Amino acid sequence: MGRPLVKNQADEEIKFPYQKVEALFYYLLVKKKASRNKLATLLWGEMPENKAKKNLRNALYQLKKSVGQDIISTPDRFIVKIAATEFLSLDLAKFLEKKPQAALKLYQGSFLKGFLLKNASEFNNWLLEQRNYYEQLYINHLKTEIGSCQKENKVEKAVSYLKTLIKTDTFNEKAYRELMQLYAQTDNSAKAIEVFKKLETELKKELGITPDQKTMALLQKIRDKISSELENNKQKHNFIFRKKESEKIITKLNQFIKTEKSYSFLISGEAGIGKTALIEQVIAAADLDNTLLLQTNCYQAEKNYIFKPWKDIMQQLKEEIDFEQIKLSPLWKKVIFFLFPSFLPDEEISFAKMVNFDSIKYQSVIEALLFVLSKAAEAKKIIIVFEDLHWCDKKSLLLLRNLIRENQNNNILILATSRNQCWQRIENIFADLKEAKLLKNIELKRLTLPEVKKFSRKFLPNYNFTEELFTKIHKETEGNLFFLVELLNLLMQKKDSQALTEMLTAKSKNILSSRFFSVSKEAQKILIIASICFDKFSYELLAAVSGKKELQLIAIFEELQSFNLINEVEVRNNNRIFYQFTHSKLREFIYNKQSKFKVKILHKRIAQFIENDLAKQRTQRKQYSKLIYHYSRSGDKLKYLFYLIKEAENYMYYTHEIFPITNDQKLARDNVLDLNQEKSQNYLVKIESLFTEIKNSPESNLKDMEAKYLNIKAHFLIGKGKYSQAILTLKLMLKNANSINNTKIKLNAYEQLAALGIQLEDLSLIKENAKKMNKCADILALKTKKGIAFRFLGIFNLYNKNYKKANKYFNKSLDLFRNAETITKKYTLGIASAYNYLGEVERYQGKLEKANQYYKYSINLCEQKNILSGLGIFYINSAQVYYEQSQFKLAEKQFKKSLAIYNELSTVWGYSSISYSYLSLIYLNKGQYFKAYNYLDKASSMLARFYKRYWSGIFLRAEAEISKKMKVNKEIKDVFSNKLSLNYQEYAVKAVSIFKDIGTNYELSTVKNLINN
Incomplete structure (x- = not known):
């Protein structure tokens, strides 16, 4: 029931080789046995009979390999059946055997939720029939339990079941009406109307109709009740002065x-x-x-x-x-x-x-x-x-x-x-x-004494107030409405002015104390646990932490609601019932009254409940903040540290290499918010402080956590441009990894160091760490990491002008990424980046047309898969070729495409300086000199923040060309004279020095021609 999951006796998930093997298993589990003809028709009905039966034989072989020979029996040439039922535990079988209340707990969603086969219409028809049948059983069980709860006046449970019924049977108006009635009966008319609005929206959106007459009549009845209550209670309403x-x-x-x-x-x-x-x-x-x-x-x-x-x-x-x-x-x-x-x-x-x-x-x-x-x-x-x-x-x-x-x-x-x-x-x-x-x-201001008098008389019209009592009430509450209402509620309960007068000799906090002690001892215990939660709390949480039996806890909840200490809150898309305090001051008061020891224990118990509950959550990430909150206050520093690191990992960029490698399904959502530096540093300060406190702990995974922290710190330092500190941090991470012999951590450190080598144009840093990374990848049998290592070695040889060797390594990288691909995992960016670097090898040698063929292939791969990472660089490389071929319109188009990406992504931002430099030259040739000036200025600003010699060389080349034209064009000189003060030859010589040093032969010859001509 729900998404299918098959586990073996060791509690390990069984993965099927392909979907039809899985479908065959599910069908046999339900039917217990079937003929081979039926199974072949069911799964391969569109194929010729001999081919369908051949596929069935292979599927049975694969199924036995997956689940075990003892589970599936083929006693003859005609029948296939489930043999060893004693080894099977099926939620479906339990669902069919159990009474309604127990069966409801087993239903986790529709039968084989999300499972359908391609080219198997007969199987899909059977599946949909089964799905509808079990769903109807589930709905019938829900209706039975709803009826029982209503008879026994178990309102909260009835509400919960009705919400579940509505979620399953979306257009069941009767269920909506029953839920509206329950809310109205419990003086929660606002929620009743909210239920109606939800029904109205669903019917209009999906069916184009309005609710029926019975529902409309009920809505009007509820609205009339609200109007009547507002009229009757307006004298008591908190807002007579608002x-x-x-x-x-x-x-x-x-x-x-x-x-x-x-x-x-x-x-x-x-x-x-x-x-x-x-x-x-x-x-x-x-x-x-x-x-x-x-x-x-x-x-x-x-x-x-x-x-x-x-x-x-x-x-x-x-x-x-x-x-x-x-x-x-x-x-x-x-x-x-x-x-x-x-x-x-x-x-x-x-x-x-x-x-x-x-x-x-x-x-x-x-x-x-x-x-x-x-x-x-x-x-x-x-x-x-x-x-x-x-x-x-x-x-x-x-x-x-x-x-x-x-x-x-x-x-x-x-x-x-x-x-x-x-x-x-x-x-x-x-x-x-x-x-x-x-x-x-x-x-909103506090109430004055006359307003307190008026409010009190209207709140308790039959009470005999004295002037002395009014003065004491005003003095004690200081005109704060919350305290005033709470005090008047106490007066209404005590029915004794003397008792109230005595109470008023204490401070306002005694008002809250009296409210707390007005409920039973057991209810007080539940309030104390609830106060540990800073927002909402669920019935399940309090049941787990308190150990109370179901009926006892329900009675306590009803007591607390009747005393207006807590109220129910609806959390959309969640079947659980949640509650919160009627006012934050109540929660704060109860929380602050508890001993530090008790608070620490309760924080830990609640954290453990949330932690155990993580597996049931669709997205675990949103629970981390609660775990951090509770573990930080429980004194469990190791757990606090663990979740602090997990939260920080969500917000830190994990690779500063130009082309991050991950499979397409990850890369397709490969974007996260860039935290500001202050927030990032806050994480690091907290984590570092915790490590200092618990550094002598014998905890076995502390070294692993420290490695993760150092990894995060290195990324933070790289993001701030503090490369030397980042290198020291990564070396410390390596020392840590060596002490626990963790090859995976070492591999990550070597990868980051090699990537930093590219950023710093440090050839020895690239080569040394790429080789070590390659060895680690071999040990761990990680093809994609080996592909990255080969790419690094290719870059080393490219920068070293060893083009033949560079070509060899880039092709090796390409082959590894191709071989790593499966039906479900694609490594488009790894492949595209290899083609891009093969293009670079050609461009460095002046073979522009061949280079652009590689760039175009990289671009097409990423555009087809909608992958932005790296695409901006591919556009730039292609645009540079178009520019050198005097295809200025195509060059401009590609440069602007790259900038469109860089305007959204903040990674490898410095590459945009290349686009700005070339666009300056393009607009100069168009005669749009002010635009050309603006682009050159943007390139300059970018280089001030992100520097690489190649980027600087391109910028100097642009300055040289513009400076040269200033000599013969007064209009250009007027626009650029305040920015370009040197002779064009001085800019060109600086560019030549850079291009010669880094081995970009084509750019070198271009600038030399500029000088010679």
Whole structure:
């Protein structure tokens, strides 16, 4: 049930040689036995009979090899059957045997989810029939359990089952109605309406119809109830003193919905002043039927994790829109998929877990997200609620600012809350939005004594307040609405003014203490565990950590909800039920009351639960921040270090070689956000500090972790241009690897050192490390790594002007990458880079036409597979040939294509100086001198940041040509005189010196001709 998985008795996954062998096994498991004729027709029905039977014989042979001779029996020439059933454990068999409640736990998705065969229509028809049959059984079990839960008043379980039923049977209106009724009965009308909106959207999008009359009647009944409750309870409502603020926001919301001029709002004030409640009141009162409401929270524990609040937004957005309908560029799609892994299709998840990522400029992230949100808002206006903006990371804040600035509140409007703490940071980022009247700030103040009196009388109209009591209430709560409501709730419970008067002699925290001690001892224990979680907590987590039995825990949850200490929150795309504290102050109070020892133990228990739960997660990466949070507070420094390194690995670029080698499926999503230097350094400082603390630990994998850290540090140093420090770090990494005899770590270090040799044009560094890398690759039997080593050796010989040997190594590299390819794994970039270097061998010798044939082949390979890494360099090399052949239009086109890639990718950025230098010459020849000047200036700026002698030589050649023309053209001289002060021969001599030294014969002869002519 779900995606098929077959394991042997050693708990190792069995891999089948090809799909039809796998299909044959699944069919036999269900049917137990079948005739050979039936199996041949089922799997090879389109083939002649003799060929189909031959294929079946081979498939049976392969199947027995895969699962064991004892499992499959072929007693005669006609029958195939499952023999040793005692060795089999099938979730399907258990599902069919169990009672509904137990069977539901076994159903992990549709039968053989995601499995289909090509050219086997009979098998696929059988598969779909089975799938529908088991799904219907599952739905029937769900309905049975829903009925039982409703009879026994197990509301939470009924809600959970109904959500699951709706997810499985999308158009079951009866299930939607039952869920709406349950929410309405538990005073959660807002969620009931949200369920209706989801149904309405699904029916309209998929079937083009509206909900039926029964559903519409129920919706009206719920809305009437809301109106009645608002009318009856308005005297008690927290917002009797926020009328002005709420009316202002509602007016602007209505204008926004009507496409009139509006603005976004930032609600500020201290904790407990009523910011969230104001937003809730506004949303409940406004007519938002035709808008899409997206909500997210920012948490203190996640303030250093970039774009964390946007993950909830994007997850909600995914539920509401068809992401595939938004036409994104391949690069933008990769950015979205990396930042928000839940957008990845199921079949791509396994690849996403092991991707090594290129760097992408932060601007690309902003542009991609803005585009997605703007496109989504074209169909339906969007309102985004951001809670606790003061805990938001800077990049998320900047994205929010850019979104408001770009959209101008036309079809996306923001409602945000923030405490007064860190206010200057928020103020600085949003200052320009306020000036442009795109964002309004509403600051909520504390209640005055007269307002406290009025509020208290309306909250408890039958209570006999005295002036002395009013004064004490105001003094104790200081006009903070949260404390005021909590205090009045206590008064309502105690029914005794003397008890309240005595309580008011203490500080406000006693109000929270009284709330905590108002529930049973067992409920208090659950609250303590829950307070350890900084955001939401699931029923499963509390059950695992507390050890409580199911019925006991359900009763405790109901008690806590009845005392308004926790409430249920829906997490989209997750079958679990989640809860949170009704106010963050409650959580903080309970957490801070616990002993350090207890807190450490609970943090560790929760971390262990999350860790054990990782295997069930579609994307593990988003759990790392929670594991870091809990392990850092549990005192388990090794685990803290382990997940800190795993998180850092996600955000560090893993190879600074020009052409990173990985298979196409990884490379196709080979892009990740480039963290700013400060964030990167924060990771390194934390990791280094932890290593210092636990350096004497006997932990066996500490050396492995240290090697990973040194690898990360080396990449960071390379990114900052600190090559000498990077080399020292990599050598330390090698020393570490030698001490534990880890060949894989050594190979990675040699690879990075050889790549640095290319960057530094240090031939001995390239040669020495390429040879050592080659030996390690042989030991580990890694063909692709051996291919990279040969490429390095080819580059060494190319720079050494040994063109014959260079050609030999590049062809060896090419053969290795070709041989490493399989049906599922392609190494396009490895092959393309080999062709590119073969082109370089020809170009260095002046054989331009032959060189360009290789470049074109490299370009075609990457364009067909939509691979950007390396493509910019292939464009440049081809463009240089076109330029030397005087095909200036083609040269310009290729140079500009390279720049289009470099404007998005931040890797090997220095190569763009070549494009800028040549474009300067092209526009000079066109007579567009100011454009030529701008391109030369860009080349100069790029070389100031990224330097290689070859790049500098090309730039000097451009300067020489322009300087020479300045002598005969006054207009050129007027434009360039402030930039080019030397005689053209001086520029040319410098270029000659470089080209002669590095062995680029063609460029050398070109510049010499410039001097001689």
